[in-house]
Amino acid sequence: xxxxxxxxxxxxxxxxxxxxxxxxxxxxxxxxxxxxxxxxxxxxxxxxxxxxxxxxxxxxxxxxxxxxxxxxxxxxxxxxxxxxxxxxxxxxxxxxxxxxxxxxxxxxxxxxxxxxxxxxxxxxxxxxxxxxxxxxxxxxxxxxxxxxxxxxxxxxxxxxxxxxxxxxxxxxxxxxxxxxxxxxxxxxxxxxxxxxxxxxxxxxxxxxxxxxxxxxxxxxxxxxxxxxxxxxxxxxxxxxxxxxxxxxxxxxxxxxxxxxxxxxxxxxxxxxxxxxxxxxxxxxxxxxxxxxxxxxxxxxxxxxxxxxxxxxxxxxxxxxxxxxxxxxxxxxxxxxxxxxxxxxxxxxxxxxxxxxxxxxxxxxxxxxxxxxxxxxxxxxxxxxxxxxxxxxxxxxxxxxxxxxxxxxxxxxxxxxxxxxxxxxxxxxxxxxxxxxxxxxxxxxxxxxxxxxxxxxxxxxxxxxxxxxxxxxxxxxxxxxxxxxxxxxxxxxxxxxxxxxxxxxxxxxxxxxxxxxxxxxxxxxxxxxxxxxxxxxxxxxxxxxxxxxxxxxxxxxxxxxx
Numbered sequence: 001x002x003x004x005x006x007x008x009x010x011x012x013x014x015x016x017x018x019x020x021x022x023x024x025x026x027x028x029x030x031x032x033x034x035x036x037x038x039x040x041x042x043x044x045x046x047x048x049x050x051x052x053x054x055x056x057x058x059x060x061x062x063x064x065x066x067x068x069x070x071x072x073x074x075x076x077x078x079x080x081x082x083x084x085x086x087x088x089x090x091x092x093x094x095x096x097x098x099x100x101x102x103x104x105x106x107x108x109x110x111x112x113x114x115x116x117x118x119x120x121x122x123x124x125x126x127x128x129x130x131x132x133x134x135x136x137x138x139x140x141x142x143x144x145x146x147x148x149x150x151x152x153x154x155x156x157x158x159x160x161x162x163x164x165x166x167x168x169x170x171x172x173x174x175x176x177x178x179x180x181x182x183x184x185x186x187x188x189x190x191x192x193x194x195x196x197x198x199x200x201x202x203x204x205x206x207x208x209x210x211x212x213x214x215x216x217x218x219x220x221x222x223x224x225x226x227x228x229x230x231x232x233x234x235x236x237x238x239x240x241x242x243x244x245x246x247x248x249x250x251x252x253x254x255x256x257x258x259x260x261x262x263x264x265x266x267x268x269x270x271x272x273x274x275x276x277x278x279x280x281x282x283x284x285x286x287x288x289x290x291x292x293x294x295x296x297x298x299x300x301x302x303x304x305x306x307x308x309x310x311x312x313x314x315x316x317x318x319x320x321x322x323x324x325x326x327x328x329x330x331x332x333x334x335x336x337x338x339x340x341x342x343x344x345x346x347x348x349x350x351x352x353x354x355x356x357x358x359x360x361x362x363x364x365x366x367x368x369x370x371x372x373x374x375x376x377x378x379x380x381x382x383x384x385x386x387x388x389x390x391x392x393x394x395x396x397x398x399x400x401x402x403x404x405x406x407x408x409x410x411x412x413x414x415x416x417x418x419x420x421x422x423x424x425x426x427x428x429x430x431x432x433x434x435x436x437x438x439x440x441x442x443x444x445x446x447x448x449x450x451x452x453x454x455x456x457x458x459x460x461x462x463x464x465x466x467x468x469x470x471x472x473x474x475x476x477x478x479x480x481x482x483x484x485x486x487x488x489x490x491x492x493x494x495x496x497x498x499x500x501x502x503x504x505x506x507x508x509x510x511x512x513x514x515x516x517x518x519x520x521x522x523x524x525x526x527x528x529x530x531x532x533x534x535x536x537x538x539x540x541x542x543x544x545x546x547x548x549x550x551x552x553x554x555x556x557x558x559x560x561x
Contacts, residue, residue, distance in 0.1 A: 060091025282452025
């Protein structure tokens, strides 16, 4: 069929009647118009309807524009899961700006780097994190410091204010009728998320409006979600924009139940009090709930709660225990570069008839692509030739499609490497089973995933080498019943020098975010190849051999995060 005509070759071009940029901003406008009086947000004693929430998001967008924030500029956020954090996911892009939600567990130097690298024009900071924010801001050159807006949560004990203005005062000066305009181009950036620093510096990952829209829909499809979910925020919104669930739950006119801290008692109370239907979290959250003391538990009343988990696959015993409690587990896999989860271990009904060990084996795999991810394969890292689907041939995991990042901010070389050959190189190693399900076998660059947080062994080793008694150091993952994995340090001391395990751990905790510090230290010479490279596979085997010994059977004192 020849669609073009000599006289009007462009008559099939997109126009205002048949094309609009894909953006999750449209979810807010629709939900507020259709369900204005439904409860949108519960945050402690505060309740907001969708009409009120949309007005507050518009006020934020308006206020940011009045502060001089221009389209494409960055607004940073340092806050727990709260009303303000949720509103920022809409108010910042309403202003045409890019949201940079920062991990609240990072140390001041890393936060300072992110603020400067991302060129934040405004920083919204919760008062709980005022001290670390002040340290980070003081490290910035005078001309690079953002305008600071303090978020004063009434649930916090009295404390000093931070910033040029308080958040609610900022909103009060905004326009509740400020227009919600879709981006001129759906390829425009909606958010900036930093990786966990698995190289010398964390990389800034840019998301576009199109990808955020599609991944938000993909979440709902994978979960079989229906209208009006009640979603409990146990997953930090700073993790890949909460895996895009701020936008998913809004699209489905759901209720966002915010939690400042994730503790067993508060989670069970929220589930029972608010009728929670869905929540996400790393396996550490599942372990916390499964092993909660009797006084912290609440009867779920026979209801089934949907729980999505990522990171390392949870042990079969944990899955079985959670399902007995009333939770239905969905296991997903993804990376910061693909908006969070983009692969799911989609269940088949017939699996339920299989023996428990076989079910556990099938459920432990990472799985198949989301409906909105166009390509997933395990292939040779150099030729990109797919490996055989035999469950044994090792290759790198590759992805492609609309839910892959725009690229790394100010890093064209890393972006080019990541997209070489027309696929996103995850760096993760895995196999492909005969049924097409992918299963990870190792992690790139020895990344440790602890409680859902990525920890770079290179970063930890760099700190260890700064200790005056340390001659050599190597870090590998140690299985942990609570966190999934924690860093285990192997250290060779300088001749004539001495240091204890507690001293080494304390030194690391003084120079790293606490969750990155080793939970155990083993002293002795490091095994090396003939070229002098440390043989980490030997160290991993050594950890397995020692795991049952008393030295590694419990976390040392002072290792709480």
